[in-house]
Amino acid sequence: xxxxxxxxxxxxxxxxGREQVHALNHIDLNIQAGEFVAVVGPSGSGKSTxxxxxxxxxxxxxxxxxxxxxxxxRLNEKALTQLRANTIGFVxxxxxxxxxxxxxxxxxxxxLFSKHKAVESRADELLDxxxxxxxxDHLPDELSGGEMQRVAIARALINQPKILLAxxxxxxxxxxxxxxIYTLLDELHHEGLTIITVTHSTExxxxxxxxxxxxxxxxxxxxxxxxxxxx
Amino acid sequence: xxxxTLSFRNLQRRKLRSGLSMAGVAIATAALFSLLSFNxxxxxxxQEEMSNSGIHMLVSTEGCPMxxxxxxxxxxxxxxxxxxxxxPEIRDVPGIRTATGMLIFxxxxxxxKAIYFYGVDxxxxxxxxxxxxxxxxxxxxxxxxxxxxxxxVEKRKVGDxxxxxxxxxxxxxxxxxxxxxSEDDGFFFLPLATAQKVFKKEGKLTGVGVSLSNVEEFDKxxxxxxxxxxxxxxxxxxxxxxxMSITASSKTLMAAVLIVALVVSFLGVIxxxxxxxxxxxxxxxxxxxxxxxxxxxxxxxxxxxxMLCLAGGIIGVVFGMMFASLTDQWLxxxxxxxxxxxxxxxxxxIMLASVLFATLAGLxxxxxxGLKAAHASPMEAVRNV
Numbered sequence: 001x002x003x004x005x006x007x008x009x010x011x012x013x014x015x016x017g018r019e020q021v022h023a024l025n026h027i028d029l030n031i032q033a034g035e036f037v038a039v040v041g042p043s044g045s046g047k048s049t050x051x052x053x054x055x056x057x058x059x060x061x062x063x064x065x066x067x068x069x070x071x072x073x074r075l076n077e078k079a080l081t082q083l084r085a086n087t088i089g090f091v092x093x094x095x096x097x098x099x100x101x102x103x104x105x106x107x108x109x110x111x112l113f114s115k116h117k118a119v120e121s122r123a124d125e126l127l128d129x130x131x132x133x134x135x136x137d138h139l140p141d142e143l144s145g146g147e148m149q150r151v152a153i154a155r156a157l158i159n160q161p162k163i164l165l166a167x168x169x170x171x172x173x174x175x176x177x178x179x180x181i182y183t184l185l186d187e188l189h190h191e192g193l194t195i196i197t198v199t200h201s202t203e204x205x206x207x208x209x210x211x212x213x214x215x216x217x218x219x220x221x222x223x224x225x226x227x228x229x230x231x
Numbered sequence: 232x233x234x235x236t237l238s239f240r241n242l243q244r245r246k247l248r249s250g251l252s253m254a255g256v257a258i259a260t261a262a263l264f265s266l267l268s269f270n271x272x273x274x275x276x277x278q279e280e281m282s283n284s285g286i287h288m289l290v291s292t293e294g295c296p297m298x299x300x301x302x303x304x305x306x307x308x309x310x311x312x313x314x315x316x317x318x319p320e321i322r323d324v325p326g327i328r329t330a331t332g333m334l335i336f337x338x339x340x341x342x343x344k345a346i347y348f349y350g351v352d353x354x355x356x357x358x359x360x361x362x363x364x365x366x367x368x369x370x371x372x373x374x375x376x377x378x379x380x381x382x383x384v385e386k387r388k389v390g391d392x393x394x395x396x397x398x399x400x401x402x403x404x405x406x407x408x409x410x411x412x413s414e415d416d417g418f419f420f421l422p423l424a425t426a427q428k429v430f431k432k433e434g435k436l437t438g439v440g441v442s443l444s445n446v447e448e449f450d451k452x453x454x455x456x457x458x459x460x461x462x463x464x465x466x467x468x469x470x471x472x473x474x475m476s477i478t479a480s481s482k483t484l485m486a487a488v489l490i491v492a493l494v495v496s497f498l499g500v501i502x503x504x505x506x507x508x509x510x511x512x513x514x515x516x517x518x519x520x521x522x523x524x525x526x527x528x529x530x531x532x533x534x535x536x537x538m539l540c541l542a543g544g545i546i547g548v549v550f551g552m553m554f555a556s557l558t559d560q561w562l563x564x565x566x567x568x569x570x571x572x573x574x575x576x577x578x579x580x581i582m583l584a585s586v587l588f589a590t591l592a593g594l595x596x597x598x599x600x601g602l603k604a605a606h607a608s609p610m611e612a613v614r615n616v
Contacts, residue, residue, distance in 0.1 A: 057520055057609035078524065084609070085522020096517040100240030105232050112234060113522035159522070 003066075004162060004194055005031040005054055010063035012049050012217070023049040024060070025217040031210075033162065036189040037196045038208035046217040047198040048167055054196060055090060055165045056083050068162055085114040089156030093168035095148040097140040097155075103127060103147075104136040107154045114159045126154035130184060146177025153184060164188065166197040170204060182207055234527065238534035245507060249539060252496075252503040256543025256589055257550060259496035262489050264551035264585040265558050265575055270482065272574030277471060280413050280570040285358030287446060289465050290321060290330075290456055291438035312435035313462065315427075320459055321439050326452045329357040329442040332423055336430045336437075338397050346381075346395075349418045350426020358442055359415075365389055366406035369422045375402035376420040379410040398429045413570075474570075481565065496543075497592050504536050504600040515607035525605035532604045533597035540593025544586040551585070552577065 012024035023046045031037055039047045052058035053065055056072045065072045068087045072080060084090075097106045107123040110116075127136050130150035140148055149169060156164055166185070170178035182204055189195050189209075197204060205211055206225060213221035242249045292311045318332045334350035356368065366389035369376065377387060387393055387404050394401040402421070410416055427433045443452060453464045465473075508515075515528050551558075555575035562574055 052610065055520070055609075081519070081522060081524045084520060090517075090520050092517075096514070098237070098240070098514065100244050101232075101237075105236070108232050109237075109518075110521040112232065112237070113518070113524065113527055155521070 002033065003030045004033040004035075004068060005029070005196075006064070006066040007053070007060075008064040008066075010053065010060045010065060012046070012053065012058070013061045023217050024053075027063070027217075027219060029212070029219065029222070031194065031196065033194050034189075034192050035194055035196075036185070036207070036209045037212060038205040038210070039196065039198045039212045039214060040200070040205050041214035041220075045214040047214055049217075050214065051165055051167055051196065051198050054163070055088050056080050081113075082115075085110065086116075086159060087162050089159065089161035089164045091149070091152050091156050091164065091166040091169045093171040095140070095145075095152045095172075097148055097151060099140050102137050102139055103132060103143065103151045103154075106140070106151055107158055110155060110159050116159045123154070123158060126157055127151070129157075130154045131180070144177070145173050146180055149173060149177070149181055150184065153181070153188075157188075162194060164193055164195045166195065166199075168199055169197060170199070170201055178203075234530050235534055235538075238531050238538060241507065241511070241531070241535055242538060245503075248503050248506070252499050253539055253543040253546065255496035255499040256540050256592075257547035259489075259492045260544045260547025260585050260589045261551040261554070262492050262547075263588060264548050264581060265555075266485055266489050267581045267584060268551070268555075268575040268578060269485070269558075269562060271578065271581065272576060273478065273482075273570070274475075276570040276574060277474060285360070285442060286440040287443045287449065287467055288441045288453060288456075289438050289470070290317070290441060290462050291465070292461055292463060312432060313438060315434040315436050317459055317462060318436060318439055321441065321456055321462075324452055324455045326444055326448045327441055328444040329354050329440075331355040331358060331440050332436045333440060334423060334426045334430065334432055334435065334437050336426065336432075338395065340395075340397070347418050348421055348426055348430070350421045350423040350430075352423040355440070358440055362411065362415075363409040364406040365409060366404070368406060369420075370403075370405040372422055372425050373400070373402050374405035374422070376406045376408060377404060378408050378416040378418045378420075380416040381419055382407045400429050493592070497596055500536055500539055500593065500596040501599060503539070504532060504597060505603065507535070508532060508600045508604045512604070512607050515604050516609055519607060519609040528607060529601040529605040532601040533594065536597030536600070537590060537593045540589045540596065541586070544589025544593075547589065548582045548585050551575070552582075 007027050007029040010024055010027040010029075011022070013020060013022050015021070027050065039050060041047050049058065053060055053072075054067060056067060056075075059065075059073055063073075067083065070079070070083060072083070075083065098109060101109065104120065104123050104127060107126055108120065111119075124133065124136060127133050130153055132147060132150055132154070135143060135147060140151070143151065149172075153169075169185070170181050173181065178201065185195055185197070185204075186207055195208075197208065199205055208225060211221070211223060211225050212219055290313070292313045315332065318330065321327065322330045331354035332352050333355070336348045336350070338346045338348070340346055353368070356362070364376065366376075375393060377385065382388070382404075385393060387407075389404055389407055391404045392401055393404060408415060408420075421429075427435060441452075441456075443449060449466065453466070456462060456464050515523075518528060552575075555573070558575055559573050
């Protein structure tokens with residue numbers, strides 16, 4: 001299998017007041033298409049910074065980051081925008097649903113910015129897929145936290161991305177809703193979607209094929225989890 | 232769904248703030264619409280009134296043209312009177328079609344209301360061929376003709392008697408002039424000799440209205456009349472120019488107020504949209520995460536201001552039309568000279584220009600907030616989580 005994501009000697013530094021912060025230190029990482037990867041580590045270890053670089057939202061200070069065959073350090077703003085629109089789906093802890101749009105409209109939102117046409121039937125399929133077909137015309141404030149996150153996942157999938165990035169997707173959910181998200185991510189993974197999640201949840205990390213432990217911006221462990229080894 | 236939907240929904244999120252900004256734009260547009268209408272309406276009404284007056288020149292005793300303009304069109308008194316002997320002399324000047332003597336006098340009746348009397352001779356009919364009279368022209372020395380408004384206010388009809396205590400005279404209404412849309416509607420017309428008698432101005436005239444057989448001979452006729460003693464000739468164009476110059480300062484003042492209103496509403500729109508942009512920076516950042524380009528974000532914000540200003544513009548024009556009669560009334564009271572008739576009328580071109588201006592202002596007002604929003608970074612969404 002070919003590598004979908006290749007990070008070579010990645011460093012990320014930024015200034016916080018007078019202090020120079022080394023968020024990532026010499027990261028080398030390859031992720032193949034179809035992998036389910038969990039990035040874990042304590043707060044401030046650089047997990048989200050790593051995810052932002054993989055998502056082409058941020059650029060490394062040094063090193064090479066090749067995402068879906070494109071070196072993001074060499075792309076201009078327009079190309080980065082297109083990469084995010086057409087190749088990557090994002091799910092965040094805060095859901096970021098547009099409060100004035102219905103669930104269906106929120107799912108369709110990324111199509112306004114991509115080469116994909118806004119097709120309502122596709123949005124309805126995805127809402128059905130995440131178990132929210134009955135809630136398609138509801139506004140976000142009429143949905144529970146779990147429902148909002150499922151809408152956010154459906155939205156991340158509307159442009160048929162190659163990579164799904166999830167930053168603490170169950171961080172704001174109770175255990176029952178978190179279970180539903182785990183199951184959904186499992187299903188998407190088994191359908192061949194590449195998923196990279198940053199999480200503090202041991203249960204979610206345990207469901208991943210590969211677990212990457214970060215500490216002080218460096219990878220301290222990068223290994224297949226037990227279930228994957230059994231496969 | 233499209234970018235317009237997003238912009239529209241964003242406006243709906245802050246109903247009160249959007250509503251207030253829209254109201255500001257509507258007020259400014261209504262003011263713009265009223266001023267544009269007034270500028271064209273005033274000139275048109277003045278032209279109509281001059282044309283309805285039927286005179287090419289007014290001969291009065293020496294004085295300022297402002298007084299001549301005022302008395303010719305608006306009714307009014309001047310302290311000096313023309314010697315009545317000039318009237319036959321003026322009639323003898325070659326090239327004159329009609330010369331009619333006029334004595335204009337006002338009375339202050341109860342409640343401080345001024346009543347304007349126009350003493351006119353039979354030649355006056357030649358200057359007013361468009362008049363339609365219910366009843367008849369003066370039927371005797373004590374007959375009176377009323378303009379439509381005068382008859383309405385006095386509640387008189389043809390054949391009624393009307394008594395004026397201050398001159399202790401009773402008149403019989405011989406005719407009522409149907410609405411002309413000019414100042415004539417409010418005048419009380421008397422036979423010239425009767426007016427001279429009751430106002431104790433025997434042999435005196437306020438002026439002589441002159442209509443020419445051939446307008447091209449204006450200068451020649453004017454020169455000959457001015458050879459008569461104690462006369463002053465004012466042309467129709469001079470009267471118009473005089474009126475326009477005395478209203479110019481009012482127009483300038485109104486334009487200045489309008490500019491202030493436009494600037495304030497323009498800044499209000501920028502402020503409203505800028506505030507909403509600051510509140511939504513994180514949302515815009517998230518939109519950047521999911522593939523929105525700076526141009527998409529810019530358009531969302533500009534569409535928002537466009538909708539705000541377009542709606543405000545349309546509402547402003549509708550309100551401008553709805554309150555046109557009130558504005559007309561106010562302008563008639565405000566201006567030193569205002570011709571009769573409505574200034575603010577349905578003019579699709581002015582309506583379109585006003586809405587277009589508001590829309591253009593919206594486009595400009597959207598640029599600063601739009602650029603601010605377009606620079607929202609995708610990191611904006613995930614920072615400080």
